[in-house]
Amino acid sequence: MSKPTEDELRPFFATIAARDTISDEEHRALVSAMGDRRVIAAGTDIAREGDRPPVSTLVLSGMTARYSTVEDGGRQITGLHLAGDFVDLHSFPLKIMDHSVASISRCTIAVVPHAELKHITEQFPHLTRVLWLLTLLEGSIHRQWLVAKGRLTADEQMAHLFCEQYVKAGIAGLTEGGRFALPLTQTQLGDALGLSIVHTNRTLQRLRRTRAIEWQDGIVQILDWDMLQELGQFDGSYLHLERVPR
Amino acid sequence: MSKPTEDELRPFFATIAARDTISDEEHRALVSAMGDRRVIAAGTDIAREGDRPPVSTLVLSGMTARYSTVEDGGRQITGLHLAGDFVDLHSFPLKIMDHSVASISRCTIAVVPHAELKHITEQFPHLTRVLWLLTLLEGSIHRQWLVAKGRLTADEQMAHLFCEQYVKAGIAGLTEGGRFALPLTQTQLGDALGLSIVHTNRTLQRLRRTRAIEWQDGIVQILDWDMLQELGQFDGSYLHLERVPR
DNA sequence: CGGTTAATTGACCCACTTCAAGCGCGGTGG
DNA sequence: CCACCGCGCTTGAAGTGGGTCAATTAACCG
Known part of the structure; x- marks a missing residue:
């Protein structure tokens, strides 16, 4: 303490x-x-x-x-x-x-x-x-998340989530060489995406096959940020990364 | 002005x-x-x-x-x-x-x-x-909304939305005899629920058939609040209706 | 070495989407 | 005054994304 x-x-x-x-x-x-x-x-x-x-x-x-x-x-x-x-x-x-x-x-x-x-x-x-x-x-x-869940496919939504987590980790200074910690199980990832475990697994396999990311032992490695961003229709402006006097 | x-x-x-x-x-x-x-x-x-x-x-x-x-x-x-x-x-x-x-x-x-x-x-x-x-x-x-979209069916989600709108209208003093204004088109309702127009229409028909609500000319009439609440698994505590010193 | 949890795969099913068409209504312009 | 249009609602039919059920494998752990 x-x-x-x-x-x-x-x-x-x-x-x-x-x-x-x-x-x-x-x-x-x-x-x-x-x-x-x-x-x-x-x-x-x-x-x-x-x-x-x-x-x-x-x-x-x-x-x-x-x-x-x-x-x-x-x-x-x-x-x-x-x-x-x-x-x-x-x-x-x-x-x-x-x-x-x-x-x-x-x-x-x-x-x-x-x-x-x-x-x-x-x-x-x-x-x-x-x-x-x-x-x-x-x-x-x-x-x-609502927009992603309501209007994107599972593949897009998952790519979007990886984008978001990467940017958030970057802000906090927790990325290095495109790598960051994401210590989730697939079940938990599915619970975040509102998908079943089975579909989460298959969606993840498809995402891995694009070679946009790797994800092992709770560590994500971004391989192709542009592709990932495009897959997830990701635009980070909702994270309000502007230094503005409040 | x-x-x-x-x-x-x-x-x-x-x-x-x-x-x-x-x-x-x-x-x-x-x-x-x-x-x-x-x-x-x-x-x-x-x-x-x-x-x-x-x-x-x-x-x-x-x-x-x-x-x-x-x-x-x-x-x-x-x-x-x-x-x-x-x-x-x-x-x-x-x-x-x-x-x-x-x-x-x-x-x-x-x-x-x-x-x-x-x-x-x-x-x-x-x-x-x-x-x-x-x-x-x-x-x-x-x-x-995320929970509803991620883990409820369209029928449950729609019932949930009607519950929420009713309670919110009630707080603002805009209900009377279980009636309140909801001047949405079905397209807009679908956009809120993240559903297609066609499915929104069919889901709404099913909801109407339960006789829990009526909805005409932008006016909702609650017919069976208990049933509606149960259909939508609605628990209003997330609306924080407690007078607590903040 | 049995027990548990995570990841994976196959098979089948259904909730929801897409495409297409029709109807009723109010608005509008000729 | 009516023909035409656009919009909101509705319906049918067919396709598919994602769910459910069930079983297998791999890794870890005491």
């Missing part, structure tokens, strides 16, 4: 820096709002539907997913989160979780008490707008 | 009041932030993808939709908005529109300059959290 190091917080500040500049004072305010870091095993629920968490969770390393389940036992993953993502920052204004968040791999997380966030909204209006922005990026990604 | 009346703003304040209580001072701050009201014809774009709107738009009457288009010309509606909805409040922190918003029926709208919203974030931290909350409800609804 200890505060997260500046190094562990780098992906977080990188995701902010990709959209706006914050002052040293704002930076310090965020750092001092952090509670202790914690390591959690793969497959652990971080927050559950119906919870009223007194803290929000920042991912320092590893991958998490938000998901909901339906009556017949089906599961839909509605978001994938890596280091730098404030997975349930929205529980600060919303108060009650309307879905669950779980670790997918072993993760390091830091929690930020809602009382600290409240203090930020009272003392740092610009920083508040930046945090607000972070929660809205989520919504933007949700919309893109 | 004139400021919106208190009467026109009632649905807006009702959507807030369903989640939190705001002070008279906060109420006045919102009212005074409003710019002139405007009437726009059906089928008009209010904001377009790529725009950098200097204002956010509040719907006073009528229905609007947010949508994106894909390469083959397909359109996906990612949200439906009625009186009381702040359709592009998220453009305040995000700055750039990542999708378009259009009027579906003839609408009355009011615009709120971003400068006014900025002022609110500087002077009214609690009100800021409430506005933040409003933008997060959007995300919550997006997630629910």
